[in-house]
Amino acid sequence: MKIRSRSADGEKIETQMAPMIDVVFQLLIFFMLTLKIIEPEGDFSISMPLGQTSTESTDDPQIEPLKIRLRASADGALAEVLVNGETMGVGPAAFQRVNTKVFDEIVGLGDNADDLEVEIDPDYGVPYSGIIATISACSGRIENKEVTRFVSKIKFAPIREEAP
Amino acid sequence: MKIKGADSTPPDVDMTPMIDIVFQLIAFFMVITNFEQQQADERITLPKDQLAKPPEVKRENVVVINLGFDKADGEKISDEPLILFGGEQFTVEGSRARLQQEAQFYEVIDTALDEVTVEIRADADVPAGLVQSLIKMCQEEGIGFTRFALKATQQIN
Numbered sequence: 001m002k003i004r005s006r007s008a009d010g011e012k013i014e015t016q017m018a019p020m021i022d023v024v025f026q027l028l029i030f031f032m033l034t035l036k037i038i039e040p041e042g043d044f045s046i047s048m049p050l051g052q053t054s055t056e057s058t059d060d061p062q063i064e065p066l067k068i069r070l071r072a073s074a075d076g077a078l079a080e081v082l083v084n085g086e087t088m089g090v091g092p093a094a095f096q097r098v099n100t101k102v103f104d105e106i107v108g109l110g111d112n113a114d115d116l117e118v119e120i121d122p123d124y125g126v127p128y129s130g131i132i133a134t135i136s137a138c139s140g141r142i143e144n145k146e147v148t149r150f151v152s153k154i155k156f157a158p159i160r161e162e163a164p
Numbered sequence: 165m166k167i168k169g170a171d172s173t174p175p176d177v178d179m180t181p182m183i184d185i186v187f188q189l190i191a192f193f194m195v196i197t198n199f200e201q202q203q204a205d206e207r208i209t210l211p212k213d214q215l216a217k218p219p220e221v222k223r224e225n226v227v228v229i230n231l232g233f234d235k236a237d238g239e240k241i242s243d244e245p246l247i248l249f250g251g252e253q254f255t256v257e258g259s260r261a262r263l264q265q266e267a268q269f270y271e272v273i274d275t276a277l278d279e280v281t282v283e284i285r286a287d288a289d290v291p292a293g294l295v296q297s298l299i300k301m302c303q304e305e306g307i308g309f310t311r312f313a314l315k316a317t318q319q320i321n
Contacts, residue, residue: 017179017183020183021182021183021186024183024186024187024190025186027190028189028190028193031190031194032193034197035193035196035197036198038198038204039317039318040218040318041204041210041216041218041315041316041318042213042215042216042217042218042315042316042317042318043216043219043283043313043314043315043316044215044216044313044314044316045311045312045313046299046312046313046314070292076291122292122293122296123292123293124291124292125291125292125293126291126292126293127288127289127290127292128211128286128287128289128290128291128292128295129211129288129289130292131292131295131314132216132288132314133211133213135314136213136214136215136216139215140215142214142215147215156296156299159293159297159300160293
């Protein structure tokens with residue numbers, strides 16, 4: 001075997017940089033192009049005995065579910081929010097009031113607060129964003145970046161038929 | 165002014181700092197790239213919400229249903245809400261067969277349907293009744309999903 005003798009005059013071996021830089025730039029461009037910015041997505045769980053409300057029987061004393069009704073206007077926008085028949089108005093202020101209402105309800109129930117259920121009863125045409133706003137108003141509140149959870153049992157009422 | 169003579173050798177460029185930076189960039193993009201197969205459809209604009217936090221524990225069995233409008237370049241092609249499966253589109257009624265397949269798949273791999281979460285990604289403008297009928301259909305006999313989650317984009321402010 002031939003063993004390379006170290007040259008006595010200390011000649012430096014030139015490293016070939018060009019191919020490495022080629023490959024490195026290729027990699028850089030590949031990762032830059034495959035980058036896709038995805039916004040973080042969260043979700044709300046729904047416990048759905050849809051249309052089967054009467055068949056369920058629980059042993060513990062039944063707490064009346066909080067009924068939230070969402071009414072749509074003729075053009076399909078959210079027109080009114082009602083909690084147990086009481087109007088909350090419309091817009092972000094309405095959901096604020098719903099939030100307060102749910103909070104009061106939980107305080108009133110004390111230890112049984114975990115059993116509180118919310119039933120959302122929307123008109124067919126209410127936009128989905130209204131549903132999310134309602135669920136959010138029922139499920140908690142953010143104060144000083146701390147999340148307080150209210151109700152976790154959220155379900156839908158039977159579907160209302162599409163207005164003719 | 166001193167003018168360089170023609171016989172001067174080209175100056176040695178120090179490559180080290182550039183390579184440092186380029187490796188940094190590669191490492192950054194590698195870490196940030198998500199190679200996981202995304203079932204999310206970018207045609208759907210989810211509603212935004214502050215409380216919508218990504219789940220802390222990743223769910224194991226998930227069926228993602230995208231319900232929105234067919235769009236091209238951000239413009240709606242039709243006003244009819246459709247279920248979007250990659251290149252395919254169904255009406256809510258027309259997706260029954262697809263959902264049955266999905267349910268059968270979990271039966272074949274011996275997973276109880278109450279361990280499967282149906283994640284609904286619906287466009288903010290989809291009528292609520294349609295989301296309800298989709299959930300109702302998922303609960304029908306022959307399909308029988310029981311756990312549902314409604315998706316929203318996390319609003320940070």
